[in-house]
Amino acid sequence: MLATASPHLHAAAHRLSLAAPARSARLPLRRPLRYAPLRLRASAAAEAAPSAKEGAEELGFEEMAARTTRRYYMLGGKGGVGKTSCAASLAVRFANSGHPTLVVSTDPAHSLSDSFAQDLTGGALAPVEGTDSPLFALEINPEKSREEFRTINQKNGGTGVKDFMDGMGLGILADQLGELKLGELLDTPPPGLDEAIAISKVIQFLEAPEYSMFSRIVFDTAPTGHTLRLLSLPDFLDASIGKILKLRSKIASATSAIKSVFGQEVQQQDAANKLEQLRERMVKVRELFRDTESTEFIIVTIPTVMAISESARLHSSLQKESVPVRRLIVNQVLPPSSSDCKFCAIKRKDQTRALDMIKSDPELMGLNIMQAPLVDMEIRGVPALKFLGDIVWK
Numbered sequence: 200m201l202a203t204a205s206p207h208l209h210a211a212a213h214r215l216s217l218a219a220p221a222r223s224a225r226l227p228l229r230r231p232l233r234y235a236p237l238r239l240r241a242s243a244a245a246e247a248a249p250s251a252k253e254g255a256e257e258l259g260f261e262e263m264a265a266r267t268t269r270r271y272y273m274l275g276g277k278g279g280v281g282k283t284s285c286a287a288s289l290a291v292r293f294a295n296s297g298h299p300t301l302v303v304s305t306d307p308a309h310s311l312s313d314s315f316a317q318d319l320t321g322g323a324l325a326p327v328e329g330t331d332s333p334l335f336a337l338e339i340n341p342e343k344s345r346e347e348f349r350t351i352n353q354k355n356g357g358t359g360v361k362d363f364m365d366g367m368g369l370g371i372l373a374d375q376l377g378e379l380k381l382g383e384l385l386d387t388p389p390p391g392l393d394e395a396i397a398i399s400k401v402i403q404f405l406e407a408p409e410y411s412m413f414s415r416i417v418f419d420t421a422p423t424g425h426t427l428r429l430l431s432l433p434d435f436l437d438a439s440i441g442k443i444l445k446l447r448s449k450i451a452s453a454t455s456a457i458k459s460v461f462g463q464e465v466q467q468q469d470a471a472n473k474l475e476q477l478r479e480r481m482v483k484v485r486e487l488f489r490d491t492e493s494t495e496f497i498i499v500t501i502p503t504v505m506a507i508s509e510s511a512r513l514h515s516s517l518q519k520e521s522v523p524v525r526r527l528i529v530n531q532v533l534p535p536s537s538s539d540c541k542f543c544a545i546k547r548k549d550q551t552r553a554l555d556m557i558k559s560d561p562e563l564m565g566l567n568i569m570q571a572p573l574v575d576m577e578i579r580g581v582p583a584l585k586f587l588g589d590i591v592w593k
């Protein structure tokens with residue numbers, strides 16, 4: 200069993216050290232990584248990717264922890280339903296099962312620090328104490344991610360479409376590009392862009408060899424609305440940026456002589472390169488979200504009609520975007536009791552109705568439903584997260 204191998208792996212991990220991180224993909228670390236890629240004991244059968252015909256009963260935690268190849272889990276849903284608690288408890292569960300794990304928050308309103316009862320702010324990888332295998336957490340500052348985008352927009356010291364188009368050598372075409380909604384793209388970064396940039400940064404640094412030890416990456420994503428916009432973003436950017444770059448290259452040769460006289464050629468190329476880089480990154484984010492081999496989006500909800508309706512819409516949108524979803528966590532379910540007060544009895548009836556709704560909802564009924572009880576304490580710190588994780592992730 201993987202779980203029994205953990206103490207041994209943990210001891211081995213502490214004896215090993217890593218080479219210095221490559222500069223290109225380095226993220227600031229609170230403390231140097233002292234762990235090396237670990238080998239987990241897993242049967243050859245467990246190594247195989249899950250089959251399409253896999254039954255709901257096979258989708259337990261064992262299946263989630265089985266393969267040693269890297270896997271990404273994105274947890275998302277309506278605000279306040281318990282995404283962070285579930286993501287953090289899953290990360291703890293993975294780390295206690297022998298997987299060096301990284302848990303990342305891309306929610307603009309971070310709560311990983313609160314959940315782990317540890318200061319994880321600052322945008323650096325921070326070690327989380329108290330698990331068998333290494334667990335690191337990262338809260339990405341969306342404002343900082345957005346700054347990078349703003350620098351593309353404000354290359355000429357101004358803001359807005361006109362300045363940007365001038366900077367690209369496309370000023371004369373600004374009017375013709377009205378239908379691309381460039382104002383939306385450039386004057387105010389589209390919603391979801393900061394989160395997409397944040398995720399793309401994580402993908403980028405995880406490609407570096409010194410981070411190859413992380414076999415499980417858990418994302419605590421922003422509430423539903425952001426996620427949906429994030430998913431439609433790559434297509435939107437792809438189309439807009441693709442069109443801009445095409446237009447630019449069309450007129451580039453005709454205008455280059457004039458532009459070089461004014462010394463603007465370098466600036467234009469820089470802006471074009473940054474746009475192209477942004478487009479490529481967004482494509483990578485989309486690819487990661489759609490990769491059935493390595494990625495799974497887990498919807499978190501609570502047993503209320505409103506939350507379940509939103510979860511159904513989220514699932515529908517995720518399916519349209521070809522994002523793999525197999526599990527639905529229903530959090531904060533009242534635990535069984537033989538002595539309900541009046542309030543609890545009404546609440547329980549309400550929850551039962553909502554849970555029945557899931558069973559008959561065409562969008563949700565096919566998913567593996569996992570229930571997490573409403574516990575009588577605030578879930579903070581590794582021991583509490585372990586407690587929750589052992590109940591939810593079975």
Ligand SMILES: Nc1ncnc2c1ncn2[C@@H]1O[C@H](COP(=O)(O)OP(=O)(O)OP(=O)(O)O)[C@@H](O)[C@H]1O
Nearest residue numbers: 278279280281282283284310531572573574577578
């Ligand atoms: N099963 C549970 N039992 C008791 N309390 C819970 C449970 N799940 C979550 N909570 C509590 O509910 C609050 C919100 O949880 P959490 O921060 O995980 O939600 P979230 O969906 O990430 O919120 P946000 O959308 O604001 O980021 C926290 O105080 C957390 O401790």
